[in-house]
Structure formats: C-alpha cells, structure tokens
Amino acid sequence: MIGDVLASSIICNNLKMLYPEAQIDYLIYPFTQPVVLNNPNIDNLILFHDDYRKSKIAFLNFLLSIKKSQYDLVFDAYGKLESNLVVAFSGAKTKIGFRKSYSDFLYSKTTKEITQPLTNAGTALENRINLVKLIAHSNQFDLKPKIFLTEEEIANGKKILLHHNIDFSNKIFMIGVLGSGNSKTYPFPFMAQILDAIVFETNATLLFNYMPSQIAEAQEIYNLCQKKTQQHIKIDLIPGSIREFLSITQHCDALIGNEGGAVNMAKALDIPTFTIFSTWIIKEAWNAFENGTTNVSVHLKDFKPELYGTKTAKEMKKEALKLYEEFRPDLFENQIRKFVQIPKVR
Numbered sequence: 001m002i003g004d005v006l007a008s009s010i011i012c013n014n015l016k017m018l019y020p021e022a023q024i025d026y027l028i029y030p031f032t033q034p035v036v037l038n039n040p041n042i043d044n045l046i047l048f049h050d051d052y053r054k055s056k057i058a059f060l061n062f063l064l065s066i067k068k069s070q071y072d073l074v075f076d077a078y079g080k081l082e083s084n085l086v087v088a089f090s091g092a093k094t095k096i097g098f099r100k101s102y103s104d105f106l107y108s109k110t111t112k113e114i115t116q117p118l119t120n121a122g123t124a125l126e127n128r129i130n131l132v133k134l135i136a137h138s139n140q141f142d143l144k145p146k147i148f149l150t151e152e153e154i155a156n157g158k159k160i161l162l163h164h165n166i167d168f169s170n171k172i173f174m175i176g177v178l179g180s181g182n183s184k185t186y187p188f189p190f191m192a193q194i195l196d197a198i199v200f201e202t203n204a205t206l207l208f209n210y211m212p213s214q215i216a217e218a219q220e221i222y223n224l225c226q227k228k229t230q231q232h233i234k235i236d237l238i239p240g241s242i243r244e245f246l247s248i249t250q251h252c253d254a255l256i257g258n259e260g261g262a263v264n265m266a267k268a269l270d271i272p273t274f275t276i277f278s279t280w281i282i283k284e285a286w287n288a289f290e291n292g293t294t295n296v297s298v299h300l301k302d303f304k305p306e307l308y309g310t311k312t313a314k315e316m317k318k319e320a321l322k323l324y325e326e327f328r329p330d331l332f333e334n335q336i337r338k339f340v341q342i343p344k345v346r
Helices: 002-018 030-035 056-068 081-090 123-133 151-163 188-202 212-224 227-231 242-249 261-268 313-317 320-324 333-339
Strands: 025-028 044-047 073-075 094-098 109-111 172-176 205-208 254-258 273-276 295-298
Touching (some): 002 123, 002 261, 030 044, 030 261, 172 261, 188 212, 188 227, 188 254, 205 212, 242 261, 261 273, 273 333, 295 333, 313 320
Parallel strands (some): 025 044, 073 094, 172 205, 254 273, 273 295
8 A cells, every 4th residue: 555655665765875876676566656756765666567466477477577687685565475476586685574474484584573663653664664674784764754746746736726726824734534445434424523623723724635436425524514614625626646646735734634645645745644543553553753743643542442452453443333433523622623723834
C-alpha cells in the first residue's frame, strides 16, 4: 500500500546518506509511484506489474531480470512470498530481512520486528531502520519519510484551489472522510458530527479526500452535516491524481480524518495531522511523530482499553464495526477542538 511504500522509502534515504555513491533501486507496485517520484535518494524505480502475479512465466522472467542486475545488497521490507522469491533469485551476497521461522534461511542477516516503539516515530518506521542498522555502523538515521514536490506542482496546487474559489484567508483542512474499507472508516454520522464541530470552531474550508469511486459515500457524509457545514465543504474538488492531491494538500493547514495513506503523505509534507485510527489497527505502529500539537491521533483503546484485553489485531478486525459504535465523537471532541486552533501558517 501507499503508506507502506512511503514508510520503506526511509531505507533508501538512509542508504544514500550512508553510501552516497551507491545505486539505490526500489521495487514497488506501479500505483504507489507518486509518493516516491523525484526522490533524489532513489536512482531507479523497479515496478512489480500485475502481470507478474497473473503469469508464472512473466514472474519468472522478472526474477531473472533481477538476478541479471547483480545487486550487492537486497533489503526485504515486505516479507511476503513474492518478495521472498525476489530475495532468493537476486543472487546478492548480503540479503536483509525480518526474522521469520519459515523464511530465515533466505537471508544472510535478519532482525526481529519490535512491537513497542522506542521513539515517537512508531514501530513501522523503527523496524525499517533496524534493517539498515544490520549493515550500517552509525547512530545517525533519519526516520522521517519525505515527499518531494516540484515548484511547478506546488504552484499548480494553488491554482486549482483558486479555480475553486478557495479563500486563503481562512483555514483550509483536508478531510480524510473515508478509509480504504469499511473496517477502516469512521462511521458516517460520527464523522459528520466532527465536521460540524470543526466548522463551528473555525469557519474553515473543508476539502473532502476520497476516490472517485467513493463519491456516493462522500455525498452521504456531506448530507449528514449541518447546512452551515455543507456551505464550507468543497465536495466537488477532486484531484486528478495522487500527485495533484499532494500539491493541493501542500497548501492546507492540516489533514484530519481516517488513518491511512493520506495521513502518511501529509506527514511527509510536514502538514499537521489529526488521525482517527480504526478500532483494530495497532496505533503504536503508525502514530508516527505524534507530539500532542501538530500531530495528534485517537484510538478507541485510548479511552476504553477494557474492550481489547489481549486480543490480536487480526482478532479485533472481525469486531471493527461493532467497536466503532463505542468510538463516539464526544470521547475526543475536546481534543479535535483544541487541534483546529493551530495557527494558520500556509
């Protein structure tokens, strides 16, 4: 997913810092390209096309092309069957990956994934840096993912906002109204209550972030909002691409909404975030750089830990929708009212 690709890009960033003359190639799915375009620490993007999953011959040819590249080091931050096979075929002398009983034999060096963060970066980023630490004797690592926009893209983002008559004298909030699925989407009536509170406090302009295929769901949330709130929502401003979304978000004062790729992208642009975590996602992995002011997140477990006990994330996912009923806006409404008072700087 986009958030994973952005998170793993810190491996590339730190390798280039440690070995500036090295060639750094990054293997990703094509749809995730936008978050790593123009990254000066990546020399080549190697794309894993859908054909490789559909055709064994196509996949084999791809694996053979990896072997021909004669890599010195291979880092596997994915840890699934496909990446296991890439590692196996790579022919690299040094193969780095996460410690797993069924795949340890493939790697020359492994590290066990930690479950509790040691810094405010969160375990998702810390675990990726721990892969780099296996071959780098240094205490200087940069754990923050970065997105690199061109001046032209930034100017285009502002142009789009002006075209939609956005008033830059008011705060502009990008709203992640929908998650990637039902189990990662805050209930529509609750989200509408949050949006009503934001507009009541700030009179800000709200930009809805959603995929074109989610227009019906976005419209449903819009219809649940108060009339005054609806007047502040620009529901028809739909970016034509992820890069266009990034160029627009660059001009926003904050991103508020469901945890997911959009939140990770906003953080990589140094945009303040208020994240509503799904009831089953492990917050400690993805609440990167939380500081209580410019990066804030809430999780049902923060307020009602008794609902969780010792159940795993996989077990909790089955109960996600039922748990959402307990995650009422009044639990964190004061926190979001405080957050939206952040100074306007953009």
